[in-house]
Amino acid sequence: MDEGPFQIYLRLRRDGTLRPDKAQERAVAQLQALYEDLKCEKNLSRPQNPILSRLGLRQKWPVPRGIYLFGGVGRGKTMLMDLFYRVVSVGPKRRVHFHAFMHEVHRWIHLWRKKGGAGKGNADPIPPLARDLVSNISLLCFDEFEIRDVTDAMIMRRLFSALWKENIVVVMTSNWAPEDLYLNGLQRESFLPFIAFLKQQAGVVDLGSGLDYRSLSMPRKQVYYTVSGSVDPFDTELIFRDLVGGAATTEETLLVDGRKFSVPRANQGIAWFTFKELCAKPFGAADYIAVARRYHTLLVSDIPTMTPEHRNEARRFATLIDILYENNVKLVCNAAALPELLYPSGHGATEFKRTASRLNEMQTARYLSRIHHN
Numbered sequence: 001m002d003e004g005p006f007q008i009y010l011r012l013r014r015d016g017t018l019r020p021d022k023a024q025e026r027a028v029a030q031l032q033a034l035y036e037d038l039k040c041e042k043n044l045s046r047p048q049n050p051i052l053s054r055l056g057l058r059q060k061w062p063v064p065r066g067i068y069l070f071g072g073v074g075r076g077k078t079m080l081m082d083l084f085y086r087v088v089s090v091g092p093k094r095r096v097h098f099h100a101f102m103h104e105v106h107r108w109i110h111l112w113r114k115k116g117g118a119g120k121g122n123a124d125p126i127p128p129l130a131r132d133l134v135s136n137i138s139l140l141c142f143d144e145f146e147i148r149d150v151t152d153a154m155i156m157r158r159l160f161s162a163l164w165k166e167n168i169v170v171v172m173t174s175n176w177a178p179e180d181l182y183l184n185g186l187q188r189e190s191f192l193p194f195i196a197f198l199k200q201q202a203g204v205v206d207l208g209s210g211l212d213y214r215s216l217s218m219p220r221k222q223v224y225y226t227v228s229g230s231v232d233p234f235d236t237e238l239i240f241r242d243l244v245g246g247a248a249t250t251e252e253t254l255l256v257d258g259r260k261f262s263v264p265r266a267n268q269g270i271a272w273f274t275f276k277e278l279c280a281k282p283f284g285a286a287d288y289i290a291v292a293r294r295y296h297t298l299l300v301s302d303i304p305t306m307t308p309e310h311r312n313e314a315r316r317f318a319t320l321i322d323i324l325y326e327n328n329v330k331l332v333c334n335a336a337a338l339p340e341l342l343y344p345s346g347h348g349a350t351e352f353k354r355t356a357s358r359l360n361e362m363q364t365a366r367y368l369s370r371i372h373h374n
Contacts, residue, residue: 005084006032019213024076027205030067031084031171034203038090038139038169066170068145068198070177071207073357077173078143084171085141093139097326099285099319101142102152105129105159107257107286126155130162142172144322146351147182147191154187157194164201171202175354178204212357224363225334234334236272236301243297243332244268254290261287263294272299279316288320292327296372303335308346315348318355325358328370 003011009028012018069077085095096104109125117125133140140163147153163170174181178195182188225234240249244267252263252271261283265272271291278288278300291298306314324331335342339356343349361367 002089003087004032004035005080005087006035008083008087009080018076019211021076021210023071023207023210024080027069027080027207028083030203030205031080034067034169034171035084035088038088065164065167066172066202068172068174068178068202068204069207070174070205072209072212073175073354074212074361075207075210076213077207081141081143081171081173088139090139090169092137093141094137095141095143097322098142098144098146099323100289100326102155103284103286103289105155108132110257126158126162130159130166133159133163134166134168137168139169139171142170143326145172145174145181146176147185150186153182153185153191157191161194161197164197175351177206221363221365221368223330223332223368224339224359226338227336234301236299236334239332240265240270240272240299243270243299252294254294256286256290261290263291266295269295270297270299271295272301274301275303275313275317278320279313283316285319285323288323289327292323292329293374295329296374297330297332298324300331300333303333303342305336305341306343306346310343311347314343314346314352317342318348318352321355321358321362325362327373328367329372330368331359331362 006028009018009024013020018024069081071077082095085093108129112125112128117128147156160170176183178198181195182191185191247267249265249272250267252266254261254263263271263273264277271294303317304310306317321331339359340353342356343352
């Protein structure tokens with residue numbers, strides 16, 4: 001008998017891999033309902049799941065065409081979505097991170113215009129983009145959904161509306177409640193209909209802001225150095241030479257959307273940047289994705305504490321860490337403070353809590369054992 005997400009979740013609870021968590025239990029119950037729904041041809045005729053009934057979690061709502069899973073950092077959103085994605089027998093399906101997805105969307109629109117799409121009687125790229133996506137997926141699992149600027153807000157509003165009208169199933173995780181998406185953003189009033197449509201199409205599941213599971217005590221390696229907290233001093237050149245096995249340092253050039261991105265020091269699949277080289281320049285997700293896919297280990301030196309005046313650097317650093325984490329890149333770095341104190345206040349400081357949480361997890365033996373996604 002095939003195991004659904006709820007059965008697997010219970011097994012992980014029994015063997016001690018996961019701790020009891022009522023919010024997670026409610027979330028995985030909805031994922032199980034969607035899993036069962038996708039196995040049936042008729043949504044509304046799906047029989048009740050006996051396991052959920054025995055546990056007092058009998059479904060009483062019509063199954064939506066997606067799920068919006070949100071909550072605080074480290075609450076297990078990605079873990080639960082990935083558990084669902086691995087076992088759901090529907091295809092074609094795709095699991096993608098927000099940064100990578102938006103990079104692909106902007107690149108698709110750029111190529112469409114370059115190939116003359118706007119001159120074929122239709123200056124709007126969103127309908128053909130939606131048709132292209134619909135032809136390639138029936139289920140989209142979308143991690144770390146967020147809206148940062150007016151351009152992305154308008155694209156997401158129209159694109160996801162088009163996908164849902166084509167019956168694409170969308171499961172997404174986010175740190176934000178739907179009502180808080182793109183809060184205080186430019187022209188937000190034109191984004192509000194999308195929020196209402198999202199809540200209509202997707203079951204909204206709140207994991208709350210309880211225990212951050214990434215903060216649990218786990219065996220750690222010495223990969224994050226601070227001035228006061230490190231047992232050994234951080235000698236950047238010595239550490240890099242040790243990482244590359246004494247090989248010579250070379251400069252490499254990556255091609256990112258037709259432009260050159262310089263990597264000042266690299267070898268053996270390892271690159272070394274200073275914080276300023278990576279985050280004080282106007283780089284974006286596309287640049288960091290290229291780095292994360294090319295190198296399995298990144299050495300970043302001289303990460304400072306950041307004030308509200310450094311909000312752009314903090315935002316770029318947060319994007320960098322998200323992408324490194326998503327691609328299982330190993331990070332060795334030295335910083336002026338512990339992760340929680342790198343950017344304690346200023347615009348985006350709330351979002352930076354996710355960055356701090358991930359920086360802590362990236363020091364654990366469990367994370368360091370992951371296989372690089374290249």
